[in-house]
Amino acid sequence: MEVVGVILPVVAIAVIGYVVTWIGIFRLDDVGGLTRYVFNVALPVMLFDSMSTVVLPESIQWSFMFAYYGPTLAVYAVGMWLGLRFFGYNRTEQGVFGMGCAYSNTVLIGLPVISTAWGDRAILPMMMIISIHSAVLFSLTTAVAESDVRARGGSVDRGHFGGSVVLRTVVGMVRNPIFLGLVIGLLFNIWAVPIPRTAGTVISWLQGSALPAALFVTGASLRRYRAGGALGPSGLMLAMKLVVHPLVVWVMAAFVFELPPLWSAVAVVTASLPTGINASVFAAKYDAAMAPVATSVLVSTALSVVSLSVLLVLLMP
Numbered sequence: 001m002e003v004v005g006v007i008l009p010v011v012a013i014a015v016i017g018y019v020v021t022w023i024g025i026f027r028l029d030d031v032g033g034l035t036r037y038v039f040n041v042a043l044p045v046m047l048f049d050s051m052s053t054v055v056l057p058e059s060i061q062w063s064f065m066f067a068y069y070g071p072t073l074a075v076y077a078v079g080m081w082l083g084l085r086f087f088g089y090n091r092t093e094q095g096v097f098g099m100g101c102a103y104s105n106t107v108l109i110g111l112p113v114i115s116t117a118w119g120d121r122a123i124l125p126m127m128m129i130i131s132i133h134s135a136v137l138f139s140l141t142t143a144v145a146e147s148d149v150r151a152r153g154g155s156v157d158r159g160h161f162g163g164s165v166v167l168r169t170v171v172g173m174v175r176n177p178i179f180l181g182l183v184i185g186l187l188f189n190i191w192a193v194p195i196p197r198t199a200g201t202v203i204s205w206l207q208g209s210a211l212p213a214a215l216f217v218t219g220a221s222l223r224r225y226r227a228g229g230a231l232g233p234s235g236l237m238l239a240m241k242l243v244v245h246p247l248v249v250w251v252m253a254a255f256v257f258e259l260p261p262l263w264s265a266v267a268v269v270t271a272s273l274p275t276g277i278n279a280s281v282f283a284a285k286y287d288a289a290m291a292p293v294a295t296s297v298l299v300s301t302a303l304s305v306v307s308l309s310v311l312l313v314l315l316m317p
Helices: 003-022 028-053 060-087 091-102 106-146 165-175 177-190 197-208 210-224 227-256 260-271 277-286 291-313
Strands: none
Touching: 003 106, 003 210, 003 291, 028 106, 028 177, 028 197, 028 210, 028 277, 060 091, 060 106, 060 227, 060 260, 091 227, 091 291, 106 177, 106 197, 106 260, 106 277, 106 291, 165 177, 197 210, 197 227, 210 277, 210 291, 227 260, 227 291, 260 291, 277 291
């Protein structure tokens, strides 16, 4: 089981981002531009491609989905509360902090680790989680951020949109490239809209740049934000992501819903994955809790070499 071989490239690209920014090849002023490219172009295209091509299950195993997403949303909500209670975060920062506590790196690390451990029989439950993972947590975080008045410069234009928080949130989500990529991709999937070969090539090139660019931004951002000043928030986020999240999913999967061992194991391992890279992209996009999220992404990824290895030994027959 070469967990190290899966995780090392993730850390390496982030380290490259930090180093080239530290020595001045990549300037701090450039981080914002690359973040906008990832958030507004590459990531929406990647999500469109994923949602338009994923095989939607004919029947949904609701007990499995509840066993994973119930604890995930609970961890997200508790993370938001902890951010407010201990660090005085505003609503946008709370949403980003909650995302860092609950959002797993399902694609870059989860898929290769789980498929290597259990083979093709684990693909179905894993893809059931992945199929709505980004849709649920991206939409939730976008809604939280867009509903925050302070995220709009602390003022509300009541003459526009009537000053309604709900309406501003909906309008903000509809304009959000991430949300649009998810929804349009899902519609293409449901309606079986064919994609021309040339367009498919363009989509493939753009979506292929999303994850490496997001990793690079994560490392480069650590040069801007002092990680040492975020030890408290990042430490709490690490505890929520690597300990609380998988523990609650295990209780729900094994004891509440009594799932089959393989399905329970897939849910627990997915919950124990490190914080997903896209949490740092959201943090950079909204300039909220960037230091703790970026630190958590890198540290949880490094720690997962050990934590995932131990967990796989315990769960595999």
